[in-house]
Amino acid sequence: MLNRAISSYSAMFPKEYTELRVQENRSNGVALLNGDVVSNGRSAASGVSARIFKDGQWGFASNPNISDDAVESVIRSSTDNVRFLNKRDTSRCGIMLPETFINFEKDFTSTKQKNSQKHWIDFLKSLDDYIVSKFPKITSRTVVIRSLDMEKSLLTATGSTSYSMTPRAHLMINLSADKDGQPVELMEAHGGLGQLEDNFDNPQFYFPMIDEQVEHLLNKVDGVYAEAGEKEVILDAELAGILAHEAIGHTTEADLVMGGSVAGDYMGQKVASSLVSLIDFANNVNDITCPVPVYVDDEGTKSEDVTIIENGVLKNFMHNKDSARHFESTPTGNARAFAFSDEPLIRMRNTAIMPGNDKLEEMIASVEDGYYLMKPGNGQADSTSEFMFAVNQGYEIKNGKLGKALMDTTISGVAFDMLKTVDMVSDDMTWVSSGMCGKKQPMPVGMGGPAIRCKVNIGGR
Amino acid sequence: MNSQDAVEYIIETLKKRGAEKVQCSVMDSEKKELNIDAGEMSLFRTTFNSGVGFTIYKDNCKGSTSINKLDKDSIDGAIEDVIELADSSEPDEAYDIADYQAPKSFSTGNSVANMDSMYDRLSEFSDHTKSTYPKVILEQAIIDFTYRKGIFANSNGVQFGLEKGMYNFSPMFTSKDGVKTSSFNYTGFSAKDLHKPLKDYGSIDRLLKESEEQVVSHQVPGKFNGQIIVTPDCLDDFVSTVMDFVTDIPLISGRSVYKDKLNESIADSRFTMHSKPRSDELQSNYFITGDGYESQDCTLIENGILKTFLLGIYGANKTGLSRSVNDGGAHIVDSGNVAFNDLVKSMKKGVILSRFSGGNPSDNGDFSGVAKNSYYVENGEVKFPISETMISGNICSMMNNIVDISKERINFGDCIYPWIQFDGLTIS
Structure with missing residues (x-):
């Protein structure tokens, strides 16, 4: 547990705008490969950092020790660093940041009794034993459980203070079966906000989900390659979520807009069908906590929801203090740092397309010749909003009915064009949060959405 | 503790606690980093860190842990942690550590960053990009010097000393011509010194030139x-x-x-x-x-x-x-x-x-x-x-x-x- 009370260090701050952060990240993980424990470890990394802004430039320093001496050291070093830059470049002299003020604490530490590592190994073995006993066609199994706790205390020169402990925990099951002597695999992730004890209890709870995963995998073994080219598709919630994050979200992070993203040219313009609204939620939707809740960002700004697209029109970018100054806007609380030694960057929190009024079954029934795409693999996007997502689970749709399963494929498109083809949006919403977003630093993020009907390019043969 | 004392303490303590096999690394690092964001020199970052990682095999059961502290209390806590992990685990006779090899030290690069050279090279690169490729926007360009020094050892008597100092450069860029925008591109290199302009390393200058060409692009003619x-x-x-x-x-x-x-x-x-x-x-x-x-x-x-x-x-x-x-x-x-x-x-x-x-x-x-x-x-x-x-x-x-x-x-x-x-x- 970190010391939440770091306010007394404000006496050490120089006259320039200063942030001081004390942080610890703790992780735990176990992996079974075909029943053998191949990974069983914990890690913890903590320390203190200071960041100082003067004349449009930042100095930053961090130290793994958490002590009065270390605090003094990082403040001195970050001061030296910003002075080094200021001395050589005076072109941004006089630039000031917008000021924010908030005091807030949020602790998601589990109230349940902490389980031993043996408990979690036994938990995984129960799942593995179930797979072995029930599914002889499964040729390889990887079962992984892992958790990450991020605990932070922040103090800024404008008087903001915050403390947060934000954990997440996930269970990953990756199964393989043979197709003509070659492996076909399918991975499923479970879990989200909370520590292991909050997310996982009785292994039997997951047996029906394993049954469903195996059914999809065996369908995939008998699957077909998608036909390459532009197709009408139903993107299920997880793919709509990754689309919201990768293809739209990144292009509307204000630092990437300053770096040349096409979104900079589209503000106030129609960039999607009127059915599409897209929001980066700070911490809750209709009073339900999001998978990665952020209440105060790492610059001491209250985190606010950012409506990026409203009824098809591009409305807002996500900001930190410096980009808000640049765009004459307001900081939105999107500045987040992964480790104690990282500086805050503009990052998404929980990015989602909002639900519509259609039923998924009716959407599938409406497609004459296309695909129902269910599970994403990795995804990437571009400053042009051109995106690529791997699709690891999907089915043909022929005359409104699901057909054969698909082998692994990839979809692509230009998001600001593709979103104009959205003509149906389902009335439900699903969040996923097992992945890490990569942008200089890794970062836990939530992605969510309904199913959408649209046209995309699909890779295949 | 210093690195040598920490390694010896960890291995001896864990052997006394019943671990048959122990491997351990202790590494101190210092990074100096300059960032250009959206074409402007924006950040000078200095980070110090320590890495203490060890893996044990006890009754053929595995446990691993890592922390970033070298004080005795933190190390003792990690030792208790890793024993609990191994005691919780399942035996596997395939686990093992490296056989004995004669002690040896390895070293490459410098131990101290030349900050003036880093700034001047990055500034020179920014000026070159702006003047030669005016359509190019440096979304982000990061140059760092990372120095690591430490020890790897195990309970079979392996003891290697490591010391490495290296410059790394990674530019990411997009070109714009009015509303026409290229895909972003990126590249990078690692080097022991900065004896020549950054544009001349790897493929950097060619990719900047190509980026400007790519503001206008077309689809291939069919499948x-x-x-x-x-x-x-x-x-x-x-x-x-x-x-x-x-x-x-x-x-x-x-x-x-x-x-x-x-x-x-x-x-x-x-x-x-x-x-x-x-x-x-x-x-x-x-x-x-x-x-x-x-x-x-x-x-x-x-x-x-x-x-x-x-x-x-x-x-x-x-x-x-x-x-x-x-x-x-x-x-x-x-x-x-x-x-x-x-x-x-x-x-x-x-x-x-x-x-x-x-x-x-x-x-x-x-x-x-x-x-x-x-x-x-x-x-x-x-x-x-x-x-x-x-x-x-x-x-x-x-x-x-x-x-x-x-x-x-x-x-x-x-x-x-x-x-x-x-x-x-x-x-x-």
């Missing part, structure tokens, strides 16, 4: 089966995937498509790739494997023949195969005999693939993804930069369908790659 020339910047995506197939997990699980291919052909006979973590050809070296053996150079694929799997101790014991002499990477692909321009001239219809935004390949080698920062070629002529173009194929088939390999290569500091022309891809 076709054709060839691709994979550039040195993009080749790592493909050859590293091939080598990932022969690492511990795919081979232990039996999922690897190459599980029965040791000393058999998996690529065209003109393809040879080495892994040389100790080579003077590369600026960035590594000296010991993750398991604690002194790393050695080796040939991974020789004239198309797979010469080694990349197995650690556990993977080797689990499969009954040989441990590899390094952890892979540090790739050096032998050059061919054809000039890059002649590769292009020989291509009837295809794509010069400079960046590949693709899904992780399936276990069977199938892949598909989008060609980025790439060019359409027809009848031996580069026609135009492309967008919204997908490339699909199978990596295993692709390695057997090499048309030719360029005689030019790019040295990125941690790998050396030529241009390679492949046949049999679906382009749409």
Whole structure:
């Protein structure tokens, strides 16, 4: 547990705008490969950092020790660093940041009794034993459980203070079966906000989900390659979520807009069908906590929801203090740092397309010749909003009915064009949060959405 | 504690607590980093860190932990933690640590950053980009100097000292001409010093020039089966995937498509790739494997023949195969005999693939993804930069369908790659 009370260090701050952060990240993980424990470890990394802004430039320093001496050291070093830059470049002299003020604490530490590592190994073995006993066609199994706790205390020169402990925990099951002597695999992730004890209890709870995963995998073994080219598709919630994050979200992070993203040219313009609204939620939707809740960002700004697209029109970018100054806007609380030694960057929190009024079954029934795409693999996007997502689970749709399963494929498109083809949006919403977003630093993020009907390019043969 | 005291204390304490085998590393690091964001010098970052990591095998049960503190209380806490982990686990006789090797120290690069040189080189690069390529926006350009010093040791008496100081540079950029926007692109290099302008390392200047050309792009004319020339910047995506197939997990699980291919052909006979973590050809070296053996150079694929799997101790014991002499990477692909321009001239219809935004390949080698920062070629002529173009194929088939390999290569500091022309891809 970190010391939440770091306010007394404000006496050490120089006259320039200063942030001081004390942080610890703790992780735990176990992996079974075909029943053998191949990974069983914990890690913890903590320390203190200071960041100082003067004349449009930042100095930053961090130290793994958490002590009065270390605090003094990082403040001195970050001061030296910003002075080094200021001395050589005076072109941004006089630039000031917008000021924010908030005091807030949020602790998601589990109230349940902490389980031993043996408990979690036994938990995984129960799942593995179930797979072995029930599914002889499964040729390889990887079962992984892992958790990450991020605990932070922040103090800024404008008087903001915050403390947060934000954990997440996930269970990953990756199964393989043979197709003509070659492996076909399918991975499923479970879990989200909370520590292991909050997310996982009785292994039997997951047996029906394993049954469903195996059914999809065996369908995939008998699957077909998608036909390459532009197709009408139903993107299920997880793919709509990754689309919201990768293809739209990144292009509307204000630092990437300053770096040349096409979104900079589209503000106030129609960039999607009127059915599409897209929001980066700070911490809750209709009073339900999001998978990665952020209440105060790492610059001491209250985190606010950012409506990026409203009824098809591009409305807002996500900001930190410096980009808000640049765009004459307001900081939105999107500045987040992964480790104690990282500086805050503009990052998404929980990015989602909002639900519509259609039923998924009716959407599938409406497609004459296309695909129902269910599970994403990795995804990437571009400053042009051109995106690529791997699709690891999907089915043909022929005359409104699901057909054969698909082998692994990839979809692509230009998001600001593709979103104009959205003509149906389902009335439900699903969040996923097992992945890490990569942008200089890794970062836990939530992605969510309904199913959408649209046209995309699909890779295949 | 200092590093030496910490290593000795950890190993001795854990042996007294019943661990039969212990391996431990203690590493201190200092990083100096300058950042350009959206074309402006924005951040100077200094980070200090310590890394203490150890793995034990107790009654053939494994536990691992890592912390970033060197004080006795923190280390004692981590020792209790790792014993609980091992006591909780399941035995596996395949676990082991490296055999005894004579103590040795390894060192490369400087121990102190030249901050003036770092600033001046980065500033010079920014000025060059603005003046020579006015359409280019440096989204982010990061130069850092990272110095690491520490010890790796184990309970078999292995004791290696490590000291490494290296500059790393990674620019990311997009070009804009009015509302016309290119795909972003990026590259990078590692070097022991900064004796020449940053634009002259690796492929940086060529990629900046190409970025400006790419503000106007077109789709390829329909779907076709054709060839691709994979550039040195993009080749790592493909050859590293091939080598990932022969690492511990795919081979232990039996999922690897190459599980029965040791000393058999998996690529065209003109393809040879080495892994040389100790080579003077590369600026960035590594000296010991993750398991604690002194790393050695080796040939991974020789004239198309797979010469080694990349197995650690556990993977080797689990499969009954040989441990590899390094952890892979540090790739050096032998050059061919054809000039890059002649590769292009020989291509009837295809794509010069400079960046590949693709899904992780399936276990069977199938892949598909989008060609980025790439060019359409027809009848031996580069026609135009492309967008919204997908490339699909199978990596295993692709390695057997090499048309030719360029005689030019790019040295990125941690790998050396030529241009390679492949046949049999679906382009749409």
